[in-house]
Structure formats: structure tokens, C-alpha cells
Amino acid sequence: MSVSLRRSTATLVATGLLGFGLVACGSDEDGGAADPGKPNDKVITVYSGRNEQLVKPLLEKFTQQTGIKVQTRYATTAQLAAQLVEEGDRSPADAFFAQDAGALGTVAKKGMLATLPAETTGKVAETYRARNGAWVGLSARSRVLVYNADQVPAADLPASVFELTDPKWKGKVAVAPTNASFQAFVTAIRVQHGDQKAKDFLAGLKANEPQVRDSNVKIVEDVNGGSVPVGLVNHYYLGEVAKEQGTTPESLKAKLHFFPGGDTGALVNVAGVGVLKGSAEDADAKAFVDFMLGAEAQKYFAEETSEYPVVTGVPGPAFVPPLADLKVPAIDLNDLDTLDATVKMITESGLVP
Known part of the structure; x- marks a missing residue:
């Protein structure tokens, strides 16, 4: 049937x-x-x-x-x-x-x-x-910032995902707002910091004119190719793109930045x-x-x-x-069960084309 x-x-x-x-x-x-x-x-x-x-x-x-x-x-x-x-x-x-x-x-x-x-x-x-x-x-999987090492020196990488709303990142950040991993990340902000913090982050991201993509793979490909300096993705997409290009993750210009100190941007x-x-x-x-x-x-x-x-x-x-070495935020995955409210919030932010 x-x-x-x-x-x-x-x-x-x-x-x-x-x-x-x-x-x-x-x-x-x-x-x-x-x-x-x-x-x-x-x-x-x-x-x-x-x-x-x-x-x-x-x-x-x-x-x-x-x-x-x-x-x-x-x-x-x-x-x-x-x-x-x-x-x-x-x-x-x-x-x-x-x-x-x-x-x-x-x-x-x-x-x-x-x-x-x-x-x-x-x-x-x-x-x-x-x-x-x-x-x-x-x-x-860990949330990470993928960055082009030729365009962004390691010393300039943000210590927190919330720094991406700073004007210096205007037009330089790629996101995939319809992807489940991005939605879960926003839910994590709501859980750890409250709805207002999540709304403010989304508004700041929108005001910074992010480059919206329909997938994490596209983000990694574009960062590796140099058309956008950084993007928010899950770590494993670097491996996927490397495999598609017949090379190793270490050989790509795209590199992974794991947000330190238990930042929400390092959600596992x-x-x-x-x-x-x-x-x-x-x-x-x-x-x-x-x-x-x-x-x-x-x-x-x-x-x-x-x-x-x-x-x-x-x-x-x-x-x-190793997974055990990651500095992850203090978030219980059982609390990420308000997908409906998160999707509504992302939609209202205007990030979805």
C-alpha cells in the first residue's frame, strides 16, 4: 500500500x-x-x-x-x-x-x-x-566550522560560534538552514541558552548575509574551492567530499575547526x-x-x-x-526534542530562501 x-x-x-x-x-x-x-x-x-x-x-x-x-x-x-x-x-x-x-x-x-x-x-x-x-x-558527529586554510589563518578562527554574527564575518559564512544538523544545533542553543539567545543568533546571522546552501556537502565543496571562507557543518562531510574527489581529508584546502571550551557550536x-x-x-x-x-x-x-x-x-x-577528547557542550540529547519550535524559529528568521 x-x-x-x-x-x-x-x-x-x-x-x-x-x-x-x-x-x-x-x-x-x-x-x-x-x-x-x-x-x-x-x-x-x-x-x-x-x-x-x-x-x-x-x-x-x-x-x-x-x-x-x-x-x-x-x-x-x-x-x-x-x-x-x-x-x-x-x-x-x-x-x-x-x-x-x-x-x-x-x-x-x-x-x-x-x-x-x-x-x-x-x-x-x-x-x-x-x-x-x-x-x-x-x-x-560533531558540529564544526569548516574553513579554507588559504583564506582564514588559524589564529583568526572564532573561539565561539556566536562570534560569527560579528560584522567581520559578513558574507563569509555558509549555512544549510533546512538541514537536520543545523536545526539540531539551533535547538541546542535554545536548550543551553534559551529561545531569545537562539533568536538573536539567527537574526545576527541573517543580518550578516550568510551564503545559504542546500546541503553540508555543498558547503564543504565551496569552502574547499574558495568561493566561501567558512561554513557550519558536521565533521564527517569533509571525509565525504575527500572521497568524492579521490583524495584524503588531509589533502583538502578545507580544514575543520572544533569550537573549544564546550561551546554550543561543538555539539556532538x-x-x-x-x-x-x-x-x-x-x-x-x-x-x-x-x-x-x-x-x-x-x-x-x-x-x-x-x-x-x-x-x-x-x-x-x-x-x-577521538570522540572522547572533544570538548562538548553540557547538553542532554534527550532535550533536543522540540524540532517543531526550532523549525518555526529558523523559518521566521528569514534564513530559509
């Missing part, structure tokens, strides 16, 4: 996602429409806010090893969170594979996610999973997964989560997508500091 959005303007306004365009999601991996299927039928439907190019090979590995077919719908994490809320218990999704903890928390607050087994969530440190077991992190978030309540007893869905926390998938995240593994014993990417 195909997924119908059946959305109304009132519902979209209520979820705070109207300005970001909830649209029909990407094609399923088999080219057909998602089908709710039946428990333990060797078929699961995954709503993936992770980029298809990044994660499709991993989903294929899961199918090869387990014989469980994955029907995947790709869209932005915010779009899929809104779609799940709209669909409610009619959703054909078995699992939500999200780019950030905030979106998972948003869906969990609606009572849509099942409690994962303790033996599953226990594989991951408490920092990177839901307190109530509704979701679990699969990989971690997770991509994670939650299982829909209707699939709570589906062994296929559980197998999917367990595979993603297994050594092969964790190694894939480190080596293929340049993210930090969240299960101990798997080394992280070589071009970034």
Missing part, C-alpha cells in the same frame, strides 16, 4: 514544519511503494533521513546477511518526522532512521516509538540514547533509529537495529561515512580527534 501524506495545513502548522515543505518522500529501494507488510515476514519499511548515497550500501549489506528486504523512503529528517506524525498509527514504517536525536525525540514524544530492548540500547553509552529506550544512537549529536510501536514485536525490525549496532555497521560508519562509532572497540576516523 503506497504512503499517502493526507496532510492538512492545520496539521503542518501544528508540527511547525510548514515552511520546510513536507513533500512526498523518495523512492523505495526496490522502486515500488512502501508496504506495511507483516511481522517477521522478512520485509521492513525504513523511513531514512540519512542520505541514500551514504547509507544504501549498508542497507544492502543488512539484506545480504539477514535475507530481510528493506523498503526505504528517503527524505530530510524533518520531513519524515512530520510525515510520521501525520500518519500516526496508519504509518507503514517499521523504523525511523534519523539524522539527529531531536527528530527521534519529536516522534517519541508523540508516543509513536516502541521501547527498545535493554540488551540493545545497553550497547551504547547513556549519552547517545533515549532515557526511556525509545531510540538509540548509531553514529556520532547522533544519527539514530527508533522502531515504530506497531513493529515492537517484529523480529525483523529488531534485527535491523542490532545489525546497525554490530561491528560491521559501526566500522562502516567510521570508514565509509567518516562518523564516530558509538559502540566501543571500533576506531573512529583518523582525520579527527
Whole structure:
């Protein structure tokens, strides 16, 4: 059965996602429409806010090893969170594979996610999973400032992300305001400093005429190419761009600046997964989560997508500091669950074209 959005303007306004365009999601991996299927039928439907190019090979590995077919719908994490809320218990999704903890928390607050087994969530440190077991992190990523080393001397790099509203950065900062990682970062400002601080930051950023891009990859490419000096991204996009260009991250002109001293700009978030309540007893869905926390998938995240593994014993990417060495802000990822309010705030700031 195909997924119908059946959305109304009132519902979209209520979820705070109207300005970001909830649209029909990407094609399923088999080219057909998602089908709710039946428990333990060797078929699961995954709503993936992770980029298809990044994660499709991993989903294929899961199918090869387990014989469980994955029907995947790709869209932005915010779009899929809104779609799940709209669909409610009619959703054909078995699992939500999200780019950030905030979106998972948003869906969990609606009572849509099942409690994962303790033996599953226990594989991951408490920092990177839901307190109530509704979701679990699969990989971690740090917010960073990517900069062109030929244009910005290391001595001139800002000590805080809030310095980017200074006039000296006017027209020099690239952002992707519709990206889930940027939305989670703004939510982190709201959590750590309050809504007014977040509004002031967004207003200052807007007044500084940022260069808006539709993706973090584009930001890193443009910084590396010299068309913009700096940009706010997640660390792993440097690895992705290097791979696309057939080189190493160390060889790029683009470099990573990790904001020091627990600055909000150094937020470490997770991509994670939650299982829909209707699939709570589906062994296929559980197998999917367990595979993603297994050594092969964790190694894939480190080596293929340049993210930090969240299960101990798997080394992280070589071009970034170890996860344990990062000076991160004192923010509980469980508190990043007000995606709707953040999206509304970003939209009202005028950053979204």
C-alpha cells in the first residue's frame, strides 16, 4: 500500500514544519511503494533521513546477511518526522532512521516509538540514547566550522560560534538552514541558552548575509574551492567530499575547526533509529537495529561515512580527534526534542530562501 501524506495545513502548522515543505518522500529501494507488510515476514519499511548515497550500501549489506528486504523512503529528517506524525498509527514504517536525536525525540514524544530492548540500547553509552529506550544512537558527529586554510589563518578562527554574527564575518559564512544538523544545533542553543539567545543568533546571522546552501556537502565543496571562507557543518562531510574527489581529508584546502571550551557550536549529536510501536514485536525490525549496532555497521560508519562509532572497540576516523577528547557542550540529547519550535524559529528568521 503506497504512503499517502493526507496532510492538512492545520496539521503542518501544528508540527511547525510548514515552511520546510513536507513533500512526498523518495523512492523505495526496490522502486515500488512502501508496504506495511507483516511481522517477521522478512520485509521492513525504513523511513531514512540519512542520505541514500551514504547509507544504501549498508542497507544492502543488512539484506545480504539477514535475507530481510528493506523498503526505504528517503527524505530530510524533518520531513519524515512530520510525515510520521501525520500518519500516526496508519504509518507503514517499521523504523525511523534519523539524522539527529531531536527528530527521534519529536516522534517519541508523540508516543509513536516502541521501547527498545535493554540488551540493545545497553550497547551504547547513556549519552547517545533515549532515557526511556525509545531510540538509540548509531553514529556520532560533531558540529564544526569548516574553513579554507588559504583564506582564514588559524589564529583568526572564532573561539565561539556566536562570534560569527560579528560584522567581520559578513558574507563569509555558509549555512544549510533546512538541514537536520543545523536545526539540531539551533535547538541546542535554545536548550543551553534559551529561545531569545537562539533568536538573536539567527537574526545576527541573517543580518550578516550568510551564503545559504542546500546541503553540508555543498558547503564543504565551496569552502574547499574558495568561493566561501567558512561554513557550519558536521565533521564527517569533509571525509565525504575527500572521497568524492579521490583524495584524503588531509589533502583538502578545507580544514575543520572544533569550537573549544564546550561551546554550543561543538555539539556532538547522533544519527539514530527508533522502531515504530506497531513493529515492537517484529523480529525483523529488531534485527535491523542490532545489525546497525554490530561491528560491521559501526566500522562502516567510521570508514565509509567518516562518523564516530558509538559502540566501543571500533576506531573512529583518523582525520579527527577521538570522540572522547572533544570538548562538548553540557547538553542532554534527550532535550533536543522540540524540532517543531526550532523549525518555526529558523523559518521566521528569514534564513530559509
